[in-house]
Amino acid sequence: MHALVFGASGYVGSNLVPALLSAGHVVRAAARRLDAIEAREWPGVECVQADALRPDSLAAALAGIDVAYYLVHSMAAGSDFPDIDRRAALAFRDAAAKAGVKRIVYLGGLQPKGGGSAHLASRSETGDVLRAGSVPVTEIRAGIIIGPGSAAFEVIRDLVFHLPAMVTPKWVHSRSQPIALDDILAYLIKLPDFAQSAGQIYDAGGPEILTYQDMMQVFGDLVGRHPLIVPVPFLTPRLSSYWLALVTSVPANIARALIGGLEHDVLADDAAIRALIPLPLKAYRDAAQAALDAERTASEPPRWVEGSMRHRQNRPDFAYYAKFYRAEATTTAPADAVWAQITRIGGDHGYYFLDALWQARGAVDGLLGGVGMRRGRPSSETVVVGDVIDFWRVITVQPLKRLTLLAEMRLPGSATLDFEISPAGPGRVLITVTAYFHPAGSLGITYWNALLPIHAAIFHGLVREIARRAVASS
Secondary structure (H helix, E strand, C coil): CEEEEECCCCHHHHHHHHHHHHCCCEEEEEECCHHHHHCCCCCCCEEEECCCCCHHHHHHHHCCCCEEEECCCCHHHHHHHHHHHHHHHHHHHHHHHHHCCCEEEEEEECCCCCCCCHHHHHHHHHHHHHHCCCCCEEEEEECCEECCCCHHHHHHHHHHHHCCEEEECHHHHCEECCEEHHHHHHHHHHHHHCHHHCCCEEEECCCCCEEHHHHHHHHHHHHCCCCEEEECCCCCHHHHHHHHHHHCCCCHHHHHHHHHHHCCCECCCCHHHHHHCCCCCCCHHHHHHHHHHHHHHCCCCCCCCCCCCHHHCCCCCCCCCCEEEEEEEEECCCHHHHHHHHHCCCHHHCCCCCHHHHHHHHHHHHHCCCCCCCCCCCCCCCCCCCCEECCEEEEEEECCCEEEEEECCCCCEEEEEEEEEEECCCCCEEEEEEEEEEECHHHHHHHHHHHHHHHHHHHHHHHHHHHHHHHHHC
């Protein structure tokens, strides 16, 4: 089977790609940001840039495809996301028909009885739009998926690891059937094998009916944490979304969609899919333990990717989702001149812009018992993986392309500083500096937010100064 995973940079898509490979299929991965999927370095996978809102980008992505997995939705697009989802599904449906795709498999959301959130309604409408085309569609509807990176699972992780007590809204008592990531992937891979699944909608759920509070308590048992949970019935979904923003690093738009889905009981009528594909479904406890185990054993690409344990210092209590700040500058200097400036950073050379602030941060780290600035950097102006630069450790070196440093200072979380050089047109290169921070609970989130204005000034100044020095040296 030649499969397209459309939305391969997302949570399910980024896990479906290697699962399809392991099942022996030929896989093409598509996403709006090509760099996000290329960073995964999946062996044998063709990565392409495609956007359903740019129909001209779809033909190449769909060419020669037997089964197209449609895994995109527009939660981050503001209040008009239903219209955006509708237009995207229409464009994809028509492009798939023109390309001769044999089946579309769509992952939708379980629908609560009596209606649910606007997000869930849009997920349902997307399935309707896809089915109105000529390509047979198989839709599988799931609720909470348990695996590293799942919004529901990551909120549980952040709350249980970092709050000794919490006030909770009434939605933590809504019932659902959490399903293990491995089980939903197995359904997605196996469904196209059955001709009778064409045109069908299947509910998928795990073997247990649990409340969100049940899930927090079971996860707490697994990791040895038992926070006090105090229900507060008047905490509205809107208020609770503000509360989550203070205690979890799960992106706000995803957290709001999660809350919207948890306002009601969302149960699966999964008799049909279980009869068709009789999997031994994992119980929630086993699914949560499998998620923690999967993080420890996952292969690590050299570039930063969301949830990377190396970039979280192998700490499962550090947030999966990173906060980040990015600064860019273009220059006419050649890539080797830019690279020379990047690899000289630190030690006696300093940090090029507002160096006094870097020195002050090092002094504070020393006072807190950290390494501070006392280690310096190698005397050579080249660096290799494992080198120390002040309070950083070099973890990735791709000459003329990328240098990645992992912070070894005292922090309420884990920080990475990434330098990238890429082409920016004839005679120009783009310099990108990105700071990633995986916070440890509300203290880490507060730390990041408090320093964000300073980081903005420092990193924009740093990238401009690298560009200026590269031009001067060349």
